[in-house]
Amino acid sequence: MLKLILKSTWFYRLPKRLLFFFTACITIYESYSTLKVVAIFFSILISPLMILVTLIPESGIDSESGAAIVSQDSFGDNYTEIRYLDQNWNSADSNWFYNTTIGSNLMPYDFFMVLEKEGGGELFRSNENMNFYRYLIRKASSGNPDGLPVGWVKSDYKSQKYIGLTCAACHTGQINYNGVGIRIDGGPASADMENCIIGLAKALQYTSNNEEAKKQFVKNVLARGHYKSETEVLGDLVKYEQQLINYITINRSPTPYGYARLDALGRTYNRVLEHLISEKELQELLLDHKIMYDGNMDDERFNKIIKEIARISTGDQRDRMMEYFTHTQYLTKQQLDRMRTELFNPADAPVSYPFLWDTSQHNYVQWNGAVMNSNLGRIVFGTEKVIGVFGSLDWTKKNFNSSVSIxxxxxxxxxxxxxxSPQWPEEILGEIDKQRASQGKQIFNEYCASCHDNILPRMYRVSDIGTDPVMAENSFSHTGYSGILRNQYVGVGIGNILLGEKVPMVALLTKAALSTISTIDSDKNSFERRLDRSADFFRASFSNAPYPSIKQGNYDPDTTAKPFASLNAYKARSLNGIWATAPYLHNGSVPTLYDLLLPKKREGDPKDGEYRPDQFEVGSREFDPIKVGLKSSGYEGFRFDTSLKGNSNAGHEYTTGKTAQLNGKILKPLTKEERLDLLEYLKTL
Structure with a gap:
């Protein structure tokens, strides 16, 4: 019974303030041996209270979902009611997932609440605008008083309130059918974060450059009562405008992402790099002839920059370093472009947002199994995510302070x-043909089960699967300056690696995350830190974390010569709930499951055959229960072009006679009727 209580939803939402004295008791116990008896007695006395408060719902948790409806939008979507499927969460569980901050600090909360779109008139946070970026809109409620979209929350760091993103922003999905919106908790979002951030930057620029808009903005921010002066507001306006422009600039990609995708890993890599760069490395880059050769870097200009380097290489300034060089005009555009290329890597491998059910049982996570999901690996992965979505990073050689909420x-x-995983709702999407599903199960066992029949995922070489390689290649081939981590060691699968001047990004990211986790949370007092530690101990003791194990499957193992060779692979996972996770393949290059069972059209193929679409629209949430996926034509959304880098829709063609099974055998292509049988079975998973 105790184990069930400690694993319950309420246990890890303990009202911390009510347990303040319990924490004080533990502190006294650890510090003064003469008071051990008193401390033990008090601990026993308070224990029943601990158990009771775990069963009391936390104030502010909604009993209703708070989902808002959309009558008609630019994508043709239309739903008048929202239904949640049974995923073993109740409405309080869902709302807690939507509303719980992880430490993301995109911009001051007051700014977001009053900021108008570029051109003025409409609030950026309006339901219409956030729905355009495909974030799921919500009504105001007790747990979400400002009516923020799913996954957008208020966070608190160093006594300032911020707007930030949570896991739910990218991992809550919805599909629509016949006027019903089906909410999928843990499913892939349709969000276009890339263009949402661009839109925010343009809104800040417009506000900054338009005197009337700026005056009204300052007035509205001050009216909220958290800023003391106009000067303070204008200072932060410049700061966050520059930060977002800097973020957009260093993550510029030749391949547009569109809806339902993000190169989260590439962008996280670049955030790490801009916060690791050291004063010494910046000086060396400014003296590098390959970067500065076409400029007139005279002594006066050089000395001005050198004087500023100590200031701009601090944690507070690194987020806008490239913008600083742009605004001061110390460097030419060509010099800036070469410096950006030298410092950062292109974030040009957008992938779909993975679905989250069953991931707690996976031994490795990420599309290419980059992070171990046992022991500390789970928190390392979470910390890396917060780094990528605008966690405040006050990193120095001595301390890696941050807003990350461990x-x-x-x-x-x-x-x-x-x-x-969600079960196919027959009352909404139509009944499953049991006879077809039975026939489809036999096909699944022959064609699919060898990779997808186990809850523990398997890894397979990219070259064997044949799908787009860019994401996997970027994960292990991208490198960066180690900066303030230089000459430190980081443990990887084959042993410890010394971080030299420029090293693989996967090693830098791991070390940065570990350093962040090990840094004492300076934003909490000692009692709060002890309470967190005690709660973590209890929760870890009763959790079902995966046992550390080697990766299964066929992949190239790590060696001393190639310590990250195993990352050149993709993960095959169980397919329960797969019907609710369109678009398909890791890069979202196939709109429906039916299309996934077709071959890619190649030169010389018959014109009248059935093939995966080379171009299709993305953005609509309207569901196609026949092909099992999202509507991909008949509206103006984002045009997905599979000819662009990172967008290939080739590979994983096991049902078409193009890709060999694990044993090297190529099975016969499925007929159309067999494909439909297999689809019917996949609906049952």
């Missing part, structure tokens, strides 16, 4: 253990 990350991991 306590909430652990809570979210435990919360996800309850989440189950």
């Amino acid at each position: 306590f909430n990350l652990r809570s979210l991991e435990l919360h996800l253990q309850k989440l189950q």
